[in-house]
Amino acid sequence: MSPLTLTANSRRVLERSTLLRSLGLVLLGGIVLYVVSGALGDYDRLQLATGAYYFAALAGLTMLIGCSGQISLGHGALMAVGAYTVVLLIGDNDWSVVPALVAAVLVSCAVAVPLGAAASRLRGPYIAGATLAVAVGLPALADRFPNAFGGSNGLIINPPTPPSWLGSNFSLEHWEAWIACAGALVVLFVLYNLTHSGVGRSLRAVRGDEIAAALCGLRIGRLQTLAFVISGGCAGLGGALLALVLQLAQPDAFPLQLSLTLLTGVVLGGLGSLSGAVWGAALLVLLPGWSSDIANSLSLSQNVGNNLPFAIYGLVLIAAMLVWPSGIQGGFMALRRLVSTRRRSTG
Amino acid sequence: MTKFIDYTLNGITNGAIYAAVALALVLIWRATRIVNFAQGAMLMITTYIAAAVINSTGSYVVGFVAALASGLAIGAVVERLLIRRVEHGPPLNAVIVTLGLYTFLVALAGMIWGDTPRSFPPAFSIRGYEIGGARYLFAPNDTYIVLVVVFVAMVLAALFRYTPLGLQMRAAAFKPEVAQLLGVRVGRMFTFGWGLAALTGAIAGVLVAPSVFVAPNNFDPILISGFVAAVLGGLDSPPGAVAGAMILGLALSYVAGYEGDALVPLAALVILILVLMVRPTGLFPAAKERRV
Numbered sequence: 001m002s003p004l005t006l007t008a009n010s011r012r013v014l015e016r017s018t019l020l021r022s023l024g025l026v027l028l029g030g031i032v033l034y035v036v037s038g039a040l041g042d043y044d045r046l047q048l049a050t051g052a053y054y055f056a057a058l059a060g061l062t063m064l065i066g067c068s069g070q071i072s073l074g075h076g077a078l079m080a081v082g083a084y085t086v087v088l089l090i091g092d093n094d095w096s097v098v099p100a101l102v103a104a105v106l107v108s109c110a111v112a113v114p115l116g117a118a119a120s121r122l123r124g125p126y127i128a129g130a131t132l133a134v135a136v137g138l139p140a141l142a143d144r145f146p147n148a149f150g151g152s153n154g155l156i157i158n159p160p161t162p163p164s165w166l167g168s169n170f171s172l173e174h175w176e177a178w179i180a181c182a183g184a185l186v187v188l189f190v191l192y193n194l195t196h197s198g199v200g201r202s203l204r205a206v207r208g209d210e211i212a213a214a215l216c217g218l219r220i221g222r223l224q225t226l227a228f229v230i231s232g233g234c235a236g237l238g239g240a241l242l243a244l245v246l247q248l249a250q251p252d253a254f255p256l257q258l259s260l261t262l263l264t265g266v267v268l269g270g271l272g273s274l275s276g277a278v279w280g281a282a283l284l285v286l287l288p289g290w291s292s293d294i295a296n297s298l299s300l301s302q303n304v305g306n307n308l309p310f311a312i313y314g315l316v317l318i319a320a321m322l323v324w325p326s327g328i329q330g331g332f333m334a335l336r337r338l339v340s341t342r343r344r345s346t347g
Numbered sequence: 348m349t350k351f352i353d354y355t356l357n358g359i360t361n362g363a364i365y366a367a368v369a370l371a372l373v374l375i376w377r378a379t380r381i382v383n384f385a386q387g388a389m390l391m392i393t394t395y396i397a398a399a400v401i402n403s404t405g406s407y408v409v410g411f412v413a414a415l416a417s418g419l420a421i422g423a424v425v426e427r428l429l430i431r432r433v434e435h436g437p438p439l440n441a442v443i444v445t446l447g448l449y450t451f452l453v454a455l456a457g458m459i460w461g462d463t464p465r466s467f468p469p470a471f472s473i474r475g476y477e478i479g480g481a482r483y484l485f486a487p488n489d490t491y492i493v494l495v496v497v498f499v500a501m502v503l504a505a506l507f508r509y510t511p512l513g514l515q516m517r518a519a520a521f522k523p524e525v526a527q528l529l530g531v532r533v534g535r536m537f538t539f540g541w542g543l544a545a546l547t548g549a550i551a552g553v554l555v556a557p558s559v560f561v562a563p564n565n566f567d568p569i570l571i572s573g574f575v576a577a578v579l580g581g582l583d584s585p586p587g588a589v590a591g592a593m594i595l596g597l598a599l600s601y602v603a604g605y606e607g608d609a610l611v612p613l614a615a616l617v618i619l620i621l622v623l624m625v626r627p628t629g630l631f632p633a634a635k636e637r638r639v
Contacts, residue, residue, distance in 0.1 A: 071439055073446070118620045124438040125382035128446075129574045130619055132384065136567050137612030144609035256567055260450045267443060307457035314451025321440045321447070322432050 010323055022192040026185050033181040042173040043149065046245065047285050049173070052180035053241035055281040056187040058265045059274055060234025063191050066272015068227035069207035070127055074134030076259030078232045079239025080249070084149060086114070086240040087249040089156040097179060101240050108236020109229050115230025120221040135259040139251040153252025154341055157243070180241045187234050191274060203227055205315040235262075257310055264313040267320050270330040287312060349481055354604040355597065356485035361572075362596020363496035367551035368573025369580065370503060370587035371544040376541035376582050378520045384445040385425070387570030388452035389545050393418045394561055397553050398467050408471055414549040422545025424537045424624055434537075434603055446489055456563040464565060467556035492554045499550055500589055503543075507585075519611035568612055572599065575619045581629025591630060 014021055037045055061075050085104040089095040096104070115134060119127050142149035147175040149155065162175035194200050214220055244250045251291050265284045269276025288309045295305030324330070359368075368386065375383045393414040401410035425448065430477040433441045471487040507513035518526035519536035527533045552566065552574070559565045576595045580587025595618065622630065 065439075069439075071442060118624070122623060125442055126623060128384065128442045129382060129571070129578070130616065130623070133571045133575070133612055133616035133619060136571055137610075137616050140609040140612060144607055254500060255564070257450065257453070260446055263443065263446060264450070303461045304458045305463075307454040311453035311458065312453055314447045314449070317447025317450060318429060318444050318609065321436075321444045322429070 018196040019324035037177045045173040045177040049177040049245045051281045051285040052184040053238045054284045055184045057235045057238030058277040058280045060231035062266045067203040072131045074131035074331045075235040077138035078235040080254035082236030082239030083243035083249040084141045086243045087155045104240035105233045109233040112229045112232025116225040120224035142251040181325035183241045353484040358597035358600030362491040362495045364555045365572045365576045366589045366592035369592045370578040371548035372577045373588045374544035381441045385448035387566045388449045390548040391566045393549035394556045394585040418546040418549030419542040423542035426541035450567035453563045463563035464560035469557040575615045
């Protein structure tokens with residue numbers, strides 16, 4: 001067998017097997033993140049960790065909106081569920097990191113089940129209104145039960161200690177970046193396989209035309225609930241990683257603005273696109289820093305500096321819907337199509 | 348027993364405020380089939396404006412009028428600049444635009460006025476009535492709130508039922524193309540409808556401000572209650588919205604009284620879900636069946 005047919009064969013195998021492709025993607029992402037996290041300083045490692053937990057939540061939300069066609073404004077609250085689970089388990093019960101993260105995913109999935117079941121029966125503005133109530137109502141529970149959840153001050157935990165075999169020079173921020181990136185890669189693996197599987201195709205069919213999908217024998221309510229639960233689990237993992245990175249879970253960390261920020265990231269990246277979620281996460285991490293730099297350099301007041309990112313998010317949401325509904329990733333795709341048709345017509 | 352009466356009367360006051368917000372949402376829904384999630388932020392801005400005017404002029408009435416005028420202007424501008432472009436697109440796009448507007452307005456208020464809550468003067472005394480030796484929480488200001496909302500609801504009903512303008516607005520909402528053929532300026536009617544709705548919301552903001560204080564995020568729970576009330580009423584019917592708001596006001600007042608304020612948004616959520624599960628067209632459905 002010549003090497004040429006070998007590569008052709010392996011390419012065919014890759015095209016056929018979603019699992020292999022996703023594993024390759026995760027491996028590649030892991031190598032890139034390993035190198036990048038090693039090269040960065042400690043502050044930028046924290047930024048990387050922040051981006052990673054935003055990615056987990058954004059990827060879940062973009063899958064929900066893009067594939068299932070359901071909007072959720074409650075994902076900030078599901079992040080809170082994950083965060084509080086981790087903090088309670090690690091802080092009060094001395095669990096180690098990985099089981100606590102798994103538990104956080106399971107708990108947020110469990111919370112997402114009734115929400116998803118309700119949401120699967122709702123459409124358009126109704127689902128937005130109901131999930132909006134979740135975003136406002138759920139974090140308020142921490143105030144209602146201050147003994148369990150620490151009230152408005154929240155709960156704190158000790159930082160996760162890097163294992164000793166990594167050496168004494170291995171910084172805490174480096175370890176946090178690793179944990180958060182590992183979580184993000186797990187989300188990438190799960191969602192990539194889901195969106196490229198039969199379930200993903202069924203979901204897109206439901207999104208395209210519910211009645212036609214139902215006629216094809218798809219169980220619409222069940223599919224949408226499943227999508228909501230998986231998406232909620234991703235948000236829960238994102239929140240759990242946030243709690244690990246900040247070593248804190250507190251109601252003020254999960255305001256309605258967080259849910260709207262997630263929505264901005266998803267819309268910016270392009271609905272339904274996992275690579276779009278990477279762009280969205282990068283922007284959510286970088287924008288607050290940039291805007292405070294801008295506010296400082298123009299010597300604007302602190303009120304302006306603190307609120308500038310949100311003002312930009314709002315404008316971005318509006319502008320994206322009016323001008324560029326397919327987001328950054330959609331813009332790239334359009335550009336690529338333009339280039340490839342150019343090339344074909346000239347060549 | 349006094350407690351129960353207090354909660355009931357408080358529920359009526361809250362119900363009146365929810366009714367104003369719900370009416371604002373219903374007006375917009377009827378005109379353009381959009382739920383205006385920015386309504387809470389819009390009425391927050393107009394309440395800030397009212398507070399600033401009251402501060403500088405010392406007159407509650409001038410402040411109230413300023414809130415009404417700014418509400419009318421904001422609503423009309425928003426419809427003309429933003430909503431007009433997404434009216435016929437997918438519903439999700441319109442929802443995202445109103446959410447973007449919400450985010451922007453809340454940030455804008457934070458930039459201008461800061462995040463520290465400010466007090467807002469009530470129109471009348473907030474010292475409760477004393478009847479037969481027992482002092483109740485219900486105060487002259489609560490009477491004022493209920494009366495204002497009743498007046499607003501009656502004016503809106505009269506506007507839609509008895510005036511040529513109301514007839515044109517109903518026609519524009521019911522069959523835009525036919526109405527246009529018959530000479531109704533449909534676009535103008537939608538703009539006016541949004542302005543009218545924002546004005547109604549502005550009234551709710553000024554009425555509720557003394558009890559919640561004015562801060563960028565303090566009106567979020569009211570938007571949710573207003574939305575739930577509007578859905579209870581079927582989202583299409585102004586009288587339904589008022590009735591739904593009264594029911595919700597009482598229910599949430601009992602929840603807040605006996606279980607604490609923090610549970611109010613969750614209780615509203617539970618009520619919303621139950622109603623949508625059991626009666627998707629609301630408790631007082633309009634004639635038409637629709638998909639929820």
